[in-house]
Amino acid sequence: MSTVAVGEGSPFGPANLPYGVFSTPGGAPRVGVRVGDTVVDLSVLLGDAVFAAPSLNPFMAQGPDRWRRVRERVAAAVRGDVPDEAQHPVRDVRLHLPFEVADYVDFYASEHHAANLGRLFRPDSEPLMPNWKHLPVGYHGRAGTVVVSGTDVVRPCGQRKAPDEADPTYGPSRRLDIEAELGFVVGVGSPLGARIGVDSFADHVFGAVLVNDWSARDLQAWEYVPLGPHLGKSFATSVSPWVVPLAALQAARIPLPGQDPRPLPYLRGREDWGLDVEMVVEWNGEEVSRPPYRHMYWSPAQMLAHLTVNGASARTGDLFASGTVSGPERHQRGAFIELTWGGREPVTVKGEERAFLQDGDEVTISATAPGPDGTRIGFGEVTGTIRPAYAPK
The missing domain is CATH 2.30.30.230 (Fumarylacetoacetase, N-terminal domain)
Incomplete structure (x- = not known):
C-alpha cells in the first residue's frame, strides 16, 4: 500500500x-x-x-x-x-479507445468558425445560413472510424475539383486539415420516440473528451452540396483516451455568450452548460492556436436536446462533438483552413510556411479547464500523425 x-x-x-x-x-x-x-x-x-x-x-x-x-x-x-x-x-x-462508440454526430456550434467558413466559401453571401442561429446544425458521422489518440491517420483519397479545374479528379487529398473540438459521451440512452430535454443533460451524459475531426477540405468542398460531409470527414476522427466526468467540470461552467434570437422552447432550460475550456493546438510540436470553448454559441445540452427532439434514440456510447472551436481572434481559430484563410495566409511552423497537412505531420490538441480552489482540470491530449495515402491495388 x-x-x-x-x-x-x-x-x-x-x-x-x-x-x-x-x-x-x-x-x-x-x-x-x-x-x-x-x-x-x-x-x-x-x-x-x-x-x-x-x-x-x-x-x-x-x-x-x-x-x-x-x-x-x-x-x-x-x-x-x-x-x-x-x-x-x-x-x-x-x-x-475508452468507450465503444455507438453513434457519432458532429455539430457546428461555433459562430466564429461558421462565419469564417461562410466568408471563405460564400464571399458574396451572408456568412451564416438562415437556420444557423435557430438550431444546432450537425451531421451524422461514422462511428467505426473513431480512433484513440496516437492512431496514425492515413491520408484519404476521393474526388476533388479545384475552382480552376474543368472536371473532378481522383486522388489523395491535397488540403488535409484538422478540427479542434470537444466531444460528449452519452452514458444513459433514451428510447426511440422519446426526447431528452435540455435540463436532463447531466442525467444522460457521462463526460467529455477531446476530439480532432480530421477533414479533407478539397473532398468536402466538392461533395457536400446538397447532403453535407461524407468522405471528407468519415476516414478518421481521433479522441483523447481520458473521459473527464461532468462532475469534474462544475467549476468550469459559465453562461453562454448570448443567443439572439431567443431559441425555441425545446432549446431553453434552467441551467447553462457553457464551459470555460482552453485548448491548445500544436503542429509538429509548435503551438499555432489556442481555441477557447467559452465562445461557443450552442451548449452541449442544447445539442443533445436537438439531436433527440425528433424522437431519435440515444445509446450508451454515443459521441457527439461540438464542431470546430474558434474564437474571435486569428490565434484562436481551431482549423487550419481558418488559421491560414484558405491557404492564402500561411503560418510558420518550424521555420517553414504551411497551410495544410503534409505526410509525416503530427498534430496534438490539449486542453484544461478551471477546477475547484484554483486548480486546473486536464483533458490530456489527442494526437495523430499523417501517413501517406494507400496505393491503389
Missing part, C-alpha cells in the same frame, strides 16, 4: 479523476482513473467486475447515481493508501 503521488499543479489531481481504458504488457484492457502520472486500476481498487470490462460502456450504462457513488469512493481512496498492484505509471501502460 502506498499513496499515489500527485505533483503540485497537476491537472490530474483528485478533483479530476478522468476515466480511461488501459492495459499492461500481456494484460487485458480494463478501466482505470488517472491520478497524477499514475493509472489506478479500478478493478483492483474497488473489486468490481464492471471495471474489468474492456470499455467504459457497462459502467456508463449504470447511470448518474452510480457514477456519483463511484467517484466519491475513488476520491476518498486515492487520498489515502492505494494497493501497489492497482498503481501503474502512465508511461508503462497502453491506452485504448
Whole structure:
C-alpha cells in the first residue's frame, strides 16, 4: 500500500479523476482513473467486475447515481493508501479507445468558425445560413472510424475539383486539415420516440473528451452540396483516451455568450452548460492556436436536446462533438483552413510556411479547464500523425 503521488499543479489531481481504458504488457484492457502520472486500476481498487470490462460502456450504462457513488469512493481512496498492484505509471501502460462508440454526430456550434467558413466559401453571401442561429446544425458521422489518440491517420483519397479545374479528379487529398473540438459521451440512452430535454443533460451524459475531426477540405468542398460531409470527414476522427466526468467540470461552467434570437422552447432550460475550456493546438510540436470553448454559441445540452427532439434514440456510447472551436481572434481559430484563410495566409511552423497537412505531420490538441480552489482540470491530449495515402491495388 502506498499513496499515489500527485505533483503540485497537476491537472490530474483528485478533483479530476478522468476515466480511461488501459492495459499492461500481456494484460487485458480494463478501466482505470488517472491520478497524477499514475493509472489506478479500478478493478483492483474497488473489486468490481464492471471495471474489468474492456470499455467504459457497462459502467456508463449504470447511470448518474452510480457514477456519483463511484467517484466519491475513488476520491476518498486515492487520498489515502492505494494497493501497489492497482498503481501503474502512465508511461508503462497502453491506452485504448475508452468507450465503444455507438453513434457519432458532429455539430457546428461555433459562430466564429461558421462565419469564417461562410466568408471563405460564400464571399458574396451572408456568412451564416438562415437556420444557423435557430438550431444546432450537425451531421451524422461514422462511428467505426473513431480512433484513440496516437492512431496514425492515413491520408484519404476521393474526388476533388479545384475552382480552376474543368472536371473532378481522383486522388489523395491535397488540403488535409484538422478540427479542434470537444466531444460528449452519452452514458444513459433514451428510447426511440422519446426526447431528452435540455435540463436532463447531466442525467444522460457521462463526460467529455477531446476530439480532432480530421477533414479533407478539397473532398468536402466538392461533395457536400446538397447532403453535407461524407468522405471528407468519415476516414478518421481521433479522441483523447481520458473521459473527464461532468462532475469534474462544475467549476468550469459559465453562461453562454448570448443567443439572439431567443431559441425555441425545446432549446431553453434552467441551467447553462457553457464551459470555460482552453485548448491548445500544436503542429509538429509548435503551438499555432489556442481555441477557447467559452465562445461557443450552442451548449452541449442544447445539442443533445436537438439531436433527440425528433424522437431519435440515444445509446450508451454515443459521441457527439461540438464542431470546430474558434474564437474571435486569428490565434484562436481551431482549423487550419481558418488559421491560414484558405491557404492564402500561411503560418510558420518550424521555420517553414504551411497551410495544410503534409505526410509525416503530427498534430496534438490539449486542453484544461478551471477546477475547484484554483486548480486546473486536464483533458490530456489527442494526437495523430499523417501517413501517406494507400496505393491503389
